[in-house]
Every structure is written in C-alpha cells, then in structure tokens.
Amino acid sequence: MNERGHAAVPAGTGLRTAHSERPAGGGTTTHADGGDTKDGGVEAARRPTGSSDSADPVKALLHRHRDLCERAVDPLEIAARLEAHGMNDRAAARFRHRDVFSLAEELYARVPRADEAWTPERGAADPPGAHAGWAVLALLPVVLCTATVAGTHLTEGRPRLATAAVGAAAVLLGVRASLRRGPLRAPAGPRGGTHVWTCWLLGYALCGDGVLSSALVGGPDGPRTPATAPVLALTLACAPALWCAGLLAAHARRGLAASRSLKEFAGSVRPLLLGLVAVWLCALIALLALCGAVLHQPAAYVGAGSLGALLLLARFLTVHGRTRVSSAALGVAGAAEATALATVLAGRLPGCSFLVVPVESAVDLWGPGVVPGLACGPAALVLLIQATRTLTRASAHASPPRSP
Amino acid sequence: MRIGLLTEGGYPYVSGEAGLWCDHLVRGLGQHEFDVYALSRSERQEDEGWTPLPPQVTRVRTAPLWTAVDDGVVHGRRTRRRFAEAYGELVTAVCAGGPLAWPGPLNRAPAEEGTDEAIEADRFGNALHALAELARDEGGLVGALRSEAAVRTLERACRAPGALRAAGVARVPDLLTVTAHLERLLRPLSLDWYGADGLGSVDLCHAAAGGPAALPGLLARRLSGIPLLVTEYGAHLRAHYLEGAGNTPVRALLASFHGRLTAEVYRQAACVTAGDAHIRRWQERCGTDRAGIRTVHPGVTASRTDDGTESGECADHADPYTVVGVGLTEAAGDLTPLPHAFEEIRRSEPRARLRIVGAPAGGPDSVCSGRHGEHGDGGEDGEDAAEARTAAGAVVVLPGVVEGFPFDLVEAMYRGRATVSTDVGAVAEVVGDAGLVVPPCDHRALAEACVALLRDPGRRARLGAAARVRALELFTVERNVAAFHDIYLEIISRFPVRRPVADEAGEPLPFGVPAEAHLPWRWTQQLSPPLLGGPRWAVGTPSGATRPVWAAAAGQTPALRGTGEATR
Numbered sequence: 001m002n003e004r005g006h007a008a009v010p011a012g013t014g015l016r017t018a019h020s021e022r023p024a025g026g027g028t029t030t031h032a033d034g035g036d037t038k039d040g041g042v043e044a045a046r047r048p049t050g051s052s053d054s055a056d057p058v059k060a061l062l063h064r065h066r067d068l069c070e071r072a073v074d075p076l077e078i079a080a081r082l083e084a085h086g087m088n089d090r091a092a093a094r095f096r097h098r099d100v101f102s103l104a105e106e107l108y109a110r111v112p113r114a115d116e117a118w119t120p121e122r123g124a125a126d127p128p129g130a131h132a133g134w135a136v137l138a139l140l141p142v143v144l145c146t147a148t149v150a151g152t153h154l155t156e157g158r159p160r161l162a163t164a165a166v167g168a169a170a171v172l173l174g175v176r177a178s179l180r181r182g183p184l185r186a187p188a189g190p191r192g193g194t195h196v197w198t199c200w201l202l203g204y205a206l207c208g209d210g211v212l213s214s215a216l217v218g219g220p221d222g223p224r225t226p227a228t229a230p231v232l233a234l235t236l237a238c239a240p241a242l243w244c245a246g247l248l249a250a251h252a253r254r255g256l257a258a259s260r261s262l263k264e265f266a267g268s269v270r271p272l273l274l275g276l277v278a279v280w281l282c283a284l285i286a287l288l289a290l291c292g293a294v295l296h297q298p299a300a301y302v303g304a305g306s307l308g309a310l311l312l313l314a315r316f317l318t319v320h321g322r323t324r325v326s327s328a329a330l331g332v333a334g335a336a337e338a339t340a341l342a343t344v345l346a347g348r349l350p351g352c353s354f355l356v357v358p359v360e361s362a363v364d365l366w367g368p369g370v371v372p373g374l375a376c377g378p379a380a381l382v383l384l385i386q387a388t389r390t391l392t393r394a395s396a397h398a399s400p401p402r403s404p
Numbered sequence: 405m406r407i408g409l410l411t412e413g414g415y416p417y418v419s420g421e422a423g424l425w426c427d428h429l430v431r432g433l434g435q436h437e438f439d440v441y442a443l444s445r446s447e448r449q450e451d452e453g454w455t456p457l458p459p460q461v462t463r464v465r466t467a468p469l470w471t472a473v474d475d476g477v478v479h480g481r482r483t484r485r486r487f488a489e490a491y492g493e494l495v496t497a498v499c500a501g502g503p504l505a506w507p508g509p510l511n512r513a514p515a516e517e518g519t520d521e522a523i524e525a526d527r528f529g530n531a532l533h534a535l536a537e538l539a540r541d542e543g544g545l546v547g548a549l550r551s552e553a554a555v556r557t558l559e560r561a562c563r564a565p566g567a568l569r570a571a572g573v574a575r576v577p578d579l580l581t582v583t584a585h586l587e588r589l590l591r592p593l594s595l596d597w598y599g600a601d602g603l604g605s606v607d608l609c610h611a612a613a614g615g616p617a618a619l620p621g622l623l624a625r626r627l628s629g630i631p632l633l634v635t636e637y638g639a640h641l642r643a644h645y646l647e648g649a650g651n652t653p654v655r656a657l658l659a660s661f662h663g664r665l666t667a668e669v670y671r672q673a674a675c676v677t678a679g680d681a682h683i684r685r686w687q688e689r690c691g692t693d694r695a696g697i698r699t700v701h702p703g704v705t706a707s708r709t710d711d712g713t714e715s716g717e718c719a720d721h722a723d724p725y726t727v728v729g730v731g732l733t734e735a736a737g738d739l740t741p742l743p744h745a746f747e748e749i750r751r752s753e754p755r756a757r758l759r760i761v762g763a764p765a766g767g768p769d770s771v772c773s774g775r776h777g778e779h780g781d782g783g784e785d786g787e788d789a790a791e792a793r794t795a796a797g798a799v800v801v802l803p804g805v806v807e808g809f810p811f812d813l814v815e816a817m818y819r820g821r822a823t824v825s826t827d828v829g830a831v832a833e834v835v836g837d838a839g840l841v842v843p844p845c846d847h848r849a850l851a852e853a854c855v856a857l858l859r860d861p862g863r864r865a866r867l868g869a870a871a872r873v874r875a876l877e878l879f880t881v882e883r884n885v886a887a888f889h890d891i892y893l894e895i896i897s898r899f900p901v902r903r904p905v906a907d908e909a910g911e912p913l914p915f916g917v918p919a920e921a922h923l924p925w926r927w928t929q930q931l932s933p934p935l936l937g938g939p940r941w942a943v944g945t946p947s948g949a950t951r952p953v954w955a956a957a958a959g960q961t962p963a964l965r966g967t968g969e970a971t972r
Contacts (some may be wrong), residue, residue: 040901073570080645086828086844089685101689111658113569245462259576262552262559331865398580 057095058106069111079104134182138242139364141174145235149294154171175238179315183245186318194318197330198311201376204337205230205307209368215344216360229297230304233287240283243313244276245319252397260399266392273391277312284308301370310376313383320396325386329379336375405896406437406462408606408624412617412818413445416454416464422637423455424600425884426612426704430459434886436892439606439700441463441597441620443624447471465597467806469616472591478545488549488557490534494588495561497528498661528664529622529672536593536623544595547833552852562653567661572652581650582657589661590618595635604628605719607901608892611669615640615662618669625672632901633668633891634669637679637702637807641666667691675890679809680830701834704814724861725755727854728800730812730819742803747849753858798864799824799857803850810834814879817871866907884951 001339062069072078089099148167155163179185193230207226214220230241251272258267285301292299310333314326340359347356362370390396409415415426430438444450447470471705479487539545548554558579562571574582575792592872597603603624644662648655651820664915670676670692675699684697724842727749729742742758751754800816802825810831816823823839825831832841840857842849857864877883889967 073652074645074659074663076641077659078649079643080642083642084646085828086826088828088844090827091844099685101685195701257575258575258579260557262576264580267575352933394576394580395552395583396552398584 019227031397038041047278048170056111058103059296061095061103062107062110064108066111069107070114074318075105075108078107085114094366120361134178134242135246137181139311140178141235144174145232149232153380154330174281178238178242182242184242184251184319186323187321188267189323194323194330197327197334198314199336201311201330201337201372202234203302204334204372205234205304207316208372209303209339212341212344212359212364212371215341215370216363219348227297227300229291229295230288230300230307231239232295233284233291233299233304234308236287236291237280237284239393240280241315242256243348244280245316245329248276249397250271256394256397262394267305269390269392269397277309280307280312281309300369300372302366303369303376306373310380310383313380313387316387316391317383320391322386322390326383329383331377333379337372339345341374342370405590405608405892406439406606407892408442408603408609408621408630409438409612409865410609410617410621411440411612412443412469412615413449414438414442414612414773415448415619416442416617416778417444418452418455422612425637425766428703428705428881429885430461431799431880433459436456436460437462442466442590443469443617443785445469448570450740452626455666465602467592467595469588469591469595472546472587473542474547474550474656477542477547479542479544481485481547483542484548484553485540486538486543486551487535488539490531491549491554492557492561493527494531494535495558496564496659497524497531497664498946499558499561499564499567499571500524501571501660508633525671529668530595532622532668533626535590536598536626539594540598543594545858546587548705550583550591552816554582554587557932559585561658561705570652570656574657578651578653579653585654585658586661589616589665592616593623593805595620598623600628600629602632606630607896608633609633610892611673613638613640614666614669615644616665616888618673619665622669622672629899629901631674631895631901632672633675633677633895635677635679635700635888636683636687639683642686663690674899677891681833698887700884700887700891702809703884704811704818704875704879706946707879715891725799726757726798727858728760729814730800742801742847742850745803745847745850745854749854749858752851752855756854758857766845787860799854801850801854802826817875817879820868820872822857822867823871824850824857826850835871836874838874841868873970876969 037195060373065078065085068081073082082100082104087100087103092098092100095103097106144167148171151163152160206228209227210224214224248269252269255268256266258266260332285305288299288301288304291297298351310329314330317323317326323362326402343355346360347353359371362374409426409430411420411423411426415423415430418422424912435510440457440461440463442464444466447468450466450468454464475580501877517942535545543920561567561573577636597620603609603620604627606624607770609619609621609624609630609632611632614634618632618634621630621634624630625632641662645659646661650658667690670687672689673692673696675698676687676692676697677698678687679700679702681699684699687697688694710757727746734832746756746758798821800821800823801815802810802813802816804821808829813823813825813831813834817835817838823835825835825839827841835841840853842853853894856865
C-alpha cells in the first residue's frame with residue numbers, strides 16, 4: 001500500500017505561505033514545516049511498524065473508531081467520517097500517511113468486517129393508509145344483508161319493496177366501505193370499465209337466468225322475481241374475501257423479510273395463494289347453500305361459484321396493479337353472457353333460428369346456470385394462472401419506499 | 405451565449421440549498437441568457453415557489469424527482485430484452501465494486517483503449533446511455549425500472565462471482581430497496597428535456613452540483629455534444645456517505661452507484677470547479693483529470709458587511725476583551741474545545757468575555773457551563789443582530805468542525821477582525837496568513853492563541869487589516885462571477901457546439917453565432933441612437949448613401965435620398 005509518486009498537491013498551497021502564523025506553544029504538532037511537506041518529492045507513505053520511536057499510532061485510532069470502521073462499506077466512507085471528526089492531511093501525517101484517503105484504506109484493511117444481524121428496515125410495517133379496523137369493517141355487509149333479508153321477510157307489499165330498495169342501497173354502500181379500506185384496497189387510477197362489467201355480471205346473476213329460460217320457451221312474460229340468493233351469498237362472502245386477502249398480505253410481508261432469494265419467496269407464497277382461493281370457494285359454496293335454503297330458491301352453484309371466483313381474482317389483481325388484465329377478463333365474461341342472451345333473442349328473427357341451437361342444447365343438458373358458468377369459468381381460470389405468476393413476485397408486495 | 409443551468413433541489417426554489425450563488429451568478433452575467441432546468445426534491449419544495457428571477461433567465465423548466473408517473477407504455481419482447489441488457493450492464497458495473505478511478509487516485513496516464521480497465525470504465529457510462537436511448541425511443545422506462553425483471557436482474561448481478569461481498573448477502577427486501585432507489589435516481593433519464601428545443605439548444609450546461617444534478621448534463625453531452633461544466637461547493641459523494649442509512653448491502657450498493665456516477669460525470673465534464681482545496685482533493689480521488697479542475701471560491705457579498713468605515717475604527721469600537729464564537733450552528737459534533745478553552749482564557753485573562761453568535765446545535769448550555777462567561781443570547785435573531793455581535797468582539801473564534809465553506813469566517817474577515825480557527829476543512833486555505841490557525845481538538849492551543857491576541861492590540865489590528873484585504877481580494881462575488889465567465893468562454897472556445905446558421909442563400913453564415921451575441925435590447929427595432937446610447941447628432945434617420953460625383957457623368961444625377969432605411 002505504499003503509494004509513491006507525485007503527491008496530490010492541494011490547490012491552496014499558493015495561498016498558504018511559508019510564514020503562516022501558528023501559536024508558538026502548540027507542541028502537539030510534529031510537522032514543523034507546515035504546508036511545504038507536500039511539495040514534490042517522493043516520500044514513503046508508511047514506515048514499518050517495528051520502528052523504535054513509537055508504537056503503532058494507527059492502533060489508537062483504530063480503537064477509537066472501531067465501530068465506524070466495522071460498519072463502513074468503503075474506504076471512502078471511512079475517509080468521509082474521519083474528516084467529519086476533524087481529521088485532515090496534516091493530522092494524517094502524524095499517522096505516517098500521505099493523506100486521509102490512504103489512512104482510511106489502511107483502517108479499512110485492518111478492521112475485519114462485522115457480520116451484523118440482518119434487521120428489517122424500519123417502517124416496513126403496514127403500508128400507509130391501511131385502516132386498522134378493516135377486519136371488523138368486513139362484517140358490515142353481513143350485518144346489513146341480514147337486516148335487509150329479515151326486513152323483507154317481515155313486511156308485505158309496498159313497504160316490502162321499499163325495505164328491499166333501502167336495504168340494497170345500504171348493502172352496496174357497506175360493501176364499498178369495507179372494500180375501500182383494508183387489504184383489498186385498490187390503488188387510485190383509471191379502472192378501465194371494471195365497475196361497468198361488474199355491475200353487468202351481478203345484474204345477470206340477479207335476473208339473467210330467469211330471463212334466459214323464459215326467452216327460450218317463448219319470451220319474457222313479465223317481471224319475475226329476481227334470484228337474490230346468489231347475490232346475497234356473494235355479498236356475504238365479502239368478509240371471508242377480506243380476511244383471506246389480509247392473511248395473504250401478512251404472510252407475504254413475513255416471507256419478504258425471511259426469504260433470501262426471489263425464487264424462495266415465490267415458492268412460499270404460491271401454495272398459500274392457491275389454498276386461500278380454494279378455501280374461499282368452499283366458503284362461497286356453503287354460503288350459497290345457506291342462502292338457497294333460507295330464501296327457498298335454487299342455489300346456482302356453478303354460475304355463482306364461477307362468478308365469485310372471477311370477481312375475487314379480478315379484485316386481487318387490481319389491488320396489485322394489474323388493472324388491465326382484470327378488466328379485460330371481466331369484459332370477456334360479460335360479453336359472453338350478453339352474446340348468449342342476444343343469440344337467444346335474435347333467434348326469433350326469420351332465418352336465424354340456428355343461432356339458438358348451441359345455447360338451447362347447453363341449457364337443456366345442464367340447466368340455465370351453465371351460461372354464466374361457461375362465461376365466467378374460463379376467465380376465472382386465466383386470472384388464476386395470471387395471479388399465480390403475478391402475486392408471487394416480490395415487487396408486487398413491496399411496500400412503497402419512504403421518500404429519502 | 406445560452407447557458408443551461410442544471411440544479412437539483414436548489415435554485416430557483418425558495419427553500420433550495422446553495423441557491424444564493426446561482427442567484428449571484430445569474431444576476432452578474434446579464435449579457436448571457438440562462439435556461440434553468442431544475443429538479444425538485446419534494447412536493448413541499450415545489451409548493452413554496454421560486455425566488456424572483458432576473459430577465460436574463462429566459463426559461464425555467466422543472467421536473468419532480470419525488471414522483472414518477474408510469475406513462476403506461478407496455479414493452480414488447482424486444483424492448484424488454486434491450487432493457488434487460490442495459491440494466492444488467494448497469495447493475496453489474498455497480499455490483500462489481502472496485503476502485504472508482506481508472507487510472508487510480510494518483511492520476512496516471514489514462515488507460516489505453518481496449519484494455520480491461522478502459523472497458524470497465526466505459527461500462528457504467530454506456531449502460532446509462534443505453535437506458536436513456538431506450539427511454540427516448542420507446543418510453544416506459546419508469547415502469548420497467550419498477551418491474552420484477554429489474555429486481556431479478558439485480559439479484560443475478562449480486563450473486564455473480566466478483567460482486568461486492570456486502571452485495572452477496574443481500575436479501576429480498578434489500579434488493580427491493582435498492583431497486584426503488586435506483587428507479588428514483590434514474591428518473592432524469594425519462595424526461596423530455598433533451599430535444600432540440602430543450603437542452604439541445606444551449607451552448608453550455610452548467611451543473612450546480614455533482615451527482616444526480618449533473619445527470620441531465622451527461623445525457624445532453626452524449627446526445628447533442630453540449631459541453632458540461634460541473635461546480636461543486638460540497639463534495640457530493642462525501643455528503644452521501646455521511647448521511648448513509650440502512651442495511652449494509654443497501655448502503656454498499658448505493659455508495660457504489662453514486663461513486664460510479666460521480667466518476668462518470670467527472671470523466672465527461674469539460675471542466676470541473678471546486679469551491680476549495682478540500683473538495684478538490686475529493687474530486688481528484690474520484691478520478692477527475694487534474695488539468696480540468698479549477699478552484700473557484702464562493703463569493704460572499706461584501707455590501708452587506710461593508711459599513712464604509714476603516715477597519716481600524718471598527719476595531720476600536722469593539723470591546724477589547726470580548727471573544728466572539730461563530731460557526732457553531734453548523735458545527736458538527738465537537739463543541740467541547742470552546743468551553744475548556746474559555747476556562748483557560750479566563751485563567752490567564754480574567755476580564756475576558758465570550759459571546760456566541762447564532763444558536764449552537766446543542767443549545768447554549770452545551771457550549772458554556774454558564775458559570776464563566778456571559779454568552780450572548782444566541783437566539784434566532786436577524787442578520788443585523790448577529791453582525792452587531794460580531795462587530796462587538798475583538799477576536800473571532802471558529803471552533804469545531806464546519807461542514808463546507810466557512811462563511812462566518814469570511815464575514816468576520818470582511819469586518820476586519822482577527823480570527824482564530826481550528827485547522828479543519830477549508831479553513832487554512834481561507835485564512836491563509838491573515839489569522840491564527842490552531843490544530844483541531846487542542847483547546848490549550850486555542851486558548852493560548854486567543855490570549856495572545858487579546859493582549860496585543862497592535863497585532864490584532866495588523867491581522868484584521870490583512871484579513872480584510874485578503875477577503876476583498878479573494879472572496880467577493882464579482883471575482884467569483886468573473887472567474888465563471890472566463891471558464892465559460894474557455895469552454896465554448898474549446899468545445900464549440902456546431903450549429904451552422906445559414907443566410908438567405910442557404911450558405912453557411914460565418915460568425916453566425918458569436919459568443920456574446922446577446923445585446924441588451926432588440927436591435928431590429930427602430931430606436932433612435934440617443935436611446936441606444938449613441939451620439940446626439942445622429943438623431944434623424946440616416947440618409948442613404950450618396951452616389952459619387954463621377955457616377956453622375958453617366959447621365960444620372962446623384963440622387964440624394966432624404967429618406968433612407970436603417971439597413972443592417
């Protein structure tokens with residue numbers, strides 16, 4: 001590390017003349033010739049430590065700044081911190097170095113790097129804006145739904161309609177409120193028609209089956225009672241959805257802190273994601289059965305189940321930033337349902353009766369619930385594959401960086 | 405000459421740091437045009453507004469550094485591969501570590517082309533420019549820098565053999581943090597400043613600081629050949645090291661990035677100026693070519709401290725037994741010399757008193773135990789009160805370590821006071837032989853110096869006069885502005901930007917773009933000469949040229965046209 005050669009001359013040499021006034025009593029400085037030491041010439045950076053006049057002077061410095069040297073990543077960092085403590089080139093000459101940089105290099109080389117325990121970054125807690133009570137707020141739609149159903153059961157006629165309308169509005173607001181906060185909070189930004197398609201799909205789940213089956217036999221005869229059981233079950237299933245999402249987020253955060261590589265992280269998140277989706281589907285099916293029994297309506301497992309899976313996965317992807325994919329999938333499912341209805345209605349036109357054939361044969365085989373099932377099912381499957389790729393990435397779960 | 409001033413979190417924002425010298429520069433060079441390209445650091449800074457701008461600042465373009473909106477461009481497969489290559493090169497250069505300066509801190513001859521050292525030195529710069537070109541061609545760089553592919557590339561580079569040891573133990577959150585920081589630092593690459601109507605139209609880029617502020621200048625140099633001048637009044641790399649926080653892998657990688665960026669900026673700059681020798685040493689260590697460094701001291705306004713009286717009178721008004729301590733607001737860490745030293749001073753000179761200007765970082769009690777000296781109420785007073793207190797003392801002491809340039813010391817020198825200061829940073833260069841300089845952390849030497857000055861009024865007067873002369877010679881704003889003007893002309897003459905101006909026939913017009921073509925008025929307007937400052941007899945419009953008499957022989961009368969046009 002002995003660096004010879006023309007020393008780096010500070011530009012201030014010309015300003016600092018030979019007769020700079022120094023206090024006569026200051027005996028701590030050993031360099032009597034002041035700033036002229038650095039002019040030209042070759043000087044050894046370091047004498048061997050076996051010299052007799054003094055012990056290793058760097059050792060005292062090493063002890064004083066041990067902490068700093070162990071944490072440093074670079075000799076330049078040691079040099080910067082030494083200068084902040086008041087070291088300069090003349091003081092470095094006391095340690096037999098040409099300047100602070102070479103002294104810092106020696107310190108860096110002599111102190112072994114401390115392997116400090118890895119600590120998670122401060123502030124890597126919940127992302128900002130997460131409402132603390134979202135777990136409790138998830139129960140709000142459940143409560144409102146139960147109240148609405150009870151209200152409609154207990155009233156008759158006009159008050160019944162009014163109660164149903166008010167209850168539906170309240171439930172809608174409750175669902176919005178619970179989704180606004182918590183782990184299913186979507187980032188602000190253009191949504192690309194997600195809302196429109198969601199409303200269409202829910203509307204189809206409400207009355208589409210009835211319209212389709214009556215259109216197949218000769219045309220809608222009049223207003224029919226809407227099939228409220230699937231929609232009710234879906235609303236009640238918001239709470240488990242929120243809890244599943246919260247569980248996923250918490251596990252992902254823990255996994256981020258604990259995993260050493262991206263592949264390891266993905267491997268830890270993937271089974272949990274698939275498991276949570278499966279558990280939620282089971283919960284939805286159970287709720288469908290419950291609602292069907294309570295409201296005395298046939299429970300459309302296939303249609304409502306696939307719709308539920310589609311909505312859940314679309315929401316997951318939207319929350320993590322993939323809005324285009326989710327809105328595209330919702331749009332495709334909605335368009336498929338609309339096409340099915342349109343073909344049935346268009347089959348009445350003269351010469352277009354062949355349009356009715358596919359839908360009619362499918363409905364005859366499996367019932368009217370096959371249409372939403374076939375529309376939403378493949379879309380949900382695609383979204384599931386996409387979610388397995390996207391949500392297992394570390395960058396999807398990174399908390400937003402604090403502004404430096 | 406049109407100069408593009410590049411700042412980051414500085415001028416023209418009100419709360420910008422180091423905005424004062426930019427303001428002096430812009431106002432002092434009224435014959436040039438300035439375009440200011442400013443990056444803001446936080447939303448609050450943008451909301452606070454700008455300082456009032458002089459008319460020679462023709463344009464100000466700002467961009468936020470604290471946010472970046474993804475422009476929604478989705479990359480195709482080829483673009484993704486191009487991005488992966490460029491970003492991979494960048495992070496490989498960052499993770500590889502190694503000394504900053506090829507050819508090393510002693511400034512040996514630059515590496516020959518084609519050797520390993522030269523390739524390493526070019527790798528970072530080429531990767532930066534590849535990313536910039538990608539941003540210009542395709543856009544969507546912000547989204548790509550935040551994507552999983554970027555994190556995966558970083559992970560691969562960290563685990564590669566030959567990477568930094570600290571990078572090899574990086575975990576997933578560290579990788580995410582580093583990716584986020586890199587995305588923030590590379591935001592200037594996505595700006596639209598580099599077109600022909602932006603930075604492509606200036607003659608010279610002047611970066612007000614090193615590091616990220618000079619990044620647009622780097623790109624302008626590569627794209628349009630605009631020469632770059634970098635001015636540093638604080639070593640950027642040193643500031644980065646001092647504020648480093650976080651885990652070791654994060655700090656190591658970011659320090660490596662900043663170091664490489666700084667070295668690349670210094671390599672590409674036509675000229676680098678340092679505020680003092682202290683910063684100059686850092687610049688040389690990071691690989692600047694020594695021939696391209698100039699030292700330009702910052703200018704301290706003399707008008708504020710110039711009270712028009714002789715320095716001798718000032719000294720007479722001062723209390724001969726008062727010692728004034730300055731520079732304590734910025735003193736980092738070591739405040740202990742002053743109370744110990746003052747105890748020693750009191751022991752030798754019981755009548756001595758200590759006054760403190762400005763609130764010390766740890767409160768007034770951290771400096772004085774309260775028993776000995778009365779310390780002046782170092783509150784948040786205005787400048788006048790601080791000046792009055794500085795003027796009230798006979799000896800001005802600068803204890804402790806001051807980060808950056810010691811402005812308080814220069815102001816004391818303007819006032820003609822004898823100074824005693826500790827030898828840290830740029831202090832010895834500023835004071836020279838016009839004051840006493842003591843070794844740091846030595847309170848006995850400090851006390852002895854103060855006592856010696858307190859007892860000898862003649863020496864005080866001599867040192868004070870020498871200090872004032874020195875300050876007026878070296879640290880005035882005019883000198884600073886004149887130095888920059890000379891540097892501008894030198895750079896423009898050595899690295900002219902070729903913009904051929906064509907006349908009506910389409911031929912290149914010689915001297916079409918001279919260096920100082922900007923006149924302070926619009927010369928195409930019909931202004932009468934007295935308004936232009938010309939002679940009074942040229943009041944009327946100039947008459948057309950008369951034909952010579954011999955041309956009249958051809959049968960035409962010499963036409964004396966009364967009305968002429970002021971042709972150019």
